[in-house]
Amino acid sequence: MTDPTEVLTPGATIGILGGGQLGRMLSVAAARLGFSTHIYEPGAEPPAGQVAHRVTTAPYDDEKALTAFAHSVDVITYEFENIPTAALDLLEAHRPIRPGRRALAVSQDRLHEKTFLAELGLQTAPFAGVDTAADLSAALAEIGTPSILKTRRFGYDGKGQARLGTPDEADRALADMAGAPAILEGFVDFSAEISVIATRGLTGEVAAFDPGENMHDSGILHTTTIPARLSTAQRTDAILLAGRILNALDYVGTLGVELFVTPEGLLVNEIAPRVHNSGHWTQNGCTICQFEQHIRAIAGWPLGDGSRHSDIQMENLIGDDILRVPDLAKDPAIAIHLYGKAEARPGRKMGHINRRLGPKS
C-alpha cells in the first residue's frame, strides 16, 4: 500500500543529485507535471541548471549544503549511481531517496551487481572478483581469454577497463586498475545488444517500454533503434527479466537494463538505476517518456503503460557531431535534443536526435 503522505502533489519540489543531461531532462519532465526541481551538482554551470527552479553548487562532502538541500525538497533522486555513501547517509536522514539504497549498492559495484543477478537466476557473462595477481591468475584459468578486466566501481563508457587477448597480458591489465578492486569478465558471443527501460511505481506496479537495439561506437552508445529485431518470446523474456530485477530491488523509479542476445538466451550486461541513454527515444515515441515515468514513480503517481505510437531511431550527438545540427534541423522527421553544454570535447555527449521512422510497426 502507498502511504498517501508519500504521494507528491503539484507544487512539491524534487531534488536531483547531478546536473548533467539526465538531470536536465528529468527537470523538464518534473516541470511538466507541476513540480519544482532543485539540482545538487559540484560542477559549475550544470546543464540541468538552465531548466531547474534552483541549483546548489557544492561538493558531495559539504554537509551543510547537503542538509540545506535535503530540507528544501520533498524527495531526492539522482541521475548517476556513483554518489558517495556518506552523502547518501546524510541525505536519507532527512528525506526519502528514490530509487532506494539497495539499487545503488548493487549497481555501484560490478561484482555485487553480477552476484545479485546470478542469485536472481539470471544469466550474465562469466565473472570473478580480482583483487590480486593471484586472483587474476585463478580467474583467467576459469574464464580464459579473450576477457576483460574492469574496476568494480566508477566505470562508465569504457573507462577503467582493460582487454586481455592472452593470459600474458595479465600484468599490464592489472596495472591499469591502479590497485582498485576489479572483476574479470568473459567475452560473450552475442548477436545484438538490447535495452529494456522499465519503471516500478511506489505501489509496486511495473511498466516497461519496448526493447530497443543498441549500436556502439568507440565504447559509447551510438544509436538505439525501436523496435529491436527480436522474436515475441525474446521480447517477453526481456521484459519479464527487467520486472524481476525491479521487484527484487524493491525499486521505485526508472531502470535501464542492457542485455545481450545470444543463442543461449538473454544475458544481462549491466543495469543502471536511473533513466538511461538508450531510453531517450521514448521522448518522441511515447505519450509518457522514461523521464516522466521516473518522476511519476518517485512522486507516487500512476505510471504510463509504456505504449508507443512510433518507430524511432535515437542517435547520440558526440563532440563535433554538434556541428551537424544545422543540417539535421532541415529534416522534419528529426527531433533535436541538445544539452546546453558550452564546450564540445571529443567523446562528450552534446545532445541526441530522435528520428521518426514511421508509425509503430
Add this chain to the structure above:
Amino acid sequence: MTDPTEVLTPGATIGILGGGQLGRMLSVAAARLGFSTHIYEPGAEPPAGQVAHRVTTAPYDDEKALTAFAHSVDVITYEFENIPTAALDLLEAHRPIRPGRRALAVSQDRLHEKTFLAELGLQTAPFAGVDTAADLSAALAEIGTPSILKTRRFGYDGKGQARLGTPDEADRALADMAGAPAILEGFVDFSAEISVIATRGLTGEVAAFDPGENMHDSGILHTTTIPARLSTAQRTDAILLAGRILNALDYVGTLGVELFVTPEGLLVNEIAPRVHNSGHWTQNGCTICQFEQHIRAIAGWPLGDGSRHSDIQMENLIGDDILRVPDLAKDPAIAIHLYGKAEARPGRKMGHINRRLGPKS
C-alpha cells in the same frame, strides 16, 4: 535571404517578454535546442521562471531593467501581445524583436486588426469603430443586433466585452467600455470555430499545422480536437489564408488564427501574434511542436513541416480542474502539462492535457 549573422547557434540566449505558461513552454522548447532563456516579467514567481536560465522581475516602464535585459539576450520574443509601446521602442533599439512590430501593432487593436484583414481581402464579422454614443448609434444602424461591443485594446478571454441583444442596451454597453475606444462587431452564424497555427521563418518559408476544432466554455477555450471536421477544400483555404496573413505582416514566428466556418466560407475571428492555446496539441501530436517552431523561426533555423503523427484532443485545466489530475494520470493515453501555478483561482489556466485519440486519421 537570411543574414547569417541573424541565425542563432546553440548557446545563444533568447529573451522572452512575459513569464506565464506560454513563456514557460517556449523556454522548454528553447532549452531543447540548446538555447538559454531570460524571462522578463513584472509579476513575482512567474511559471516560466521555473524552467528558465534567468528571470528579471521588473515592470515594463523600468528602463534600466529593460536595457540590461536587452543587452543580455540575442533576440527578443514575447508570449502576449499587449506590451507597452515605449518598452518595445527601447528594447528594439538594442536587439531584434521577433515577431516584428507590425504584427503587434495590428493585433493590439481590434479595429486595426479587422481593417488589416479586410484590406487583405479576408472575410471578418461586420465591424465599425466606436468612440462615442453617436458612433455606436451609427454602427448599430449598419450592423444591427445581436452584436457585441469590445474595447479595441487589452481584451482577452471574453473580458472588456458587452453583448447587445437590442439597440436599447447601447448606453449600458458603452458604459461598460469605461471611455475606452471600442469596436462593434456583428454576430456571425458559424457551424464551428477552428484554429490554424502557422509559422513563418526568417527566410519567408511558411509551415502550418493541421487545423484544430475549438470548443469554448464561459468564453475560455475548453478543447481543441485534431483533425477538425473540415472538407479538404476548407482545410486548404484555412492554411492559405494563414499564409497570406503571415506574408502580409512579414512575420517571423508562430501565429494563431481563429476562424469561423460559415456557409459563405471561412471568416477570421482573430489573430494572435504568438504561440496559441489551440496549438498546445502539437506537443503530443507532432515531432516538432508550435513552441519549437516559434523558437526555430526567431532563431533563423529551418522549420518543421507541420506534419503530425496522431489525432489529439487538447483540454484545458481551468481552476479546480487541477483536482482532476490524480485521475487523469491513470489514463496512459493522456499527457499532462501543468504550469506550476501555486493558486487555482476560478477561470485560471492551470494546465492542459493532450489525449491521444489514435494514429493520424
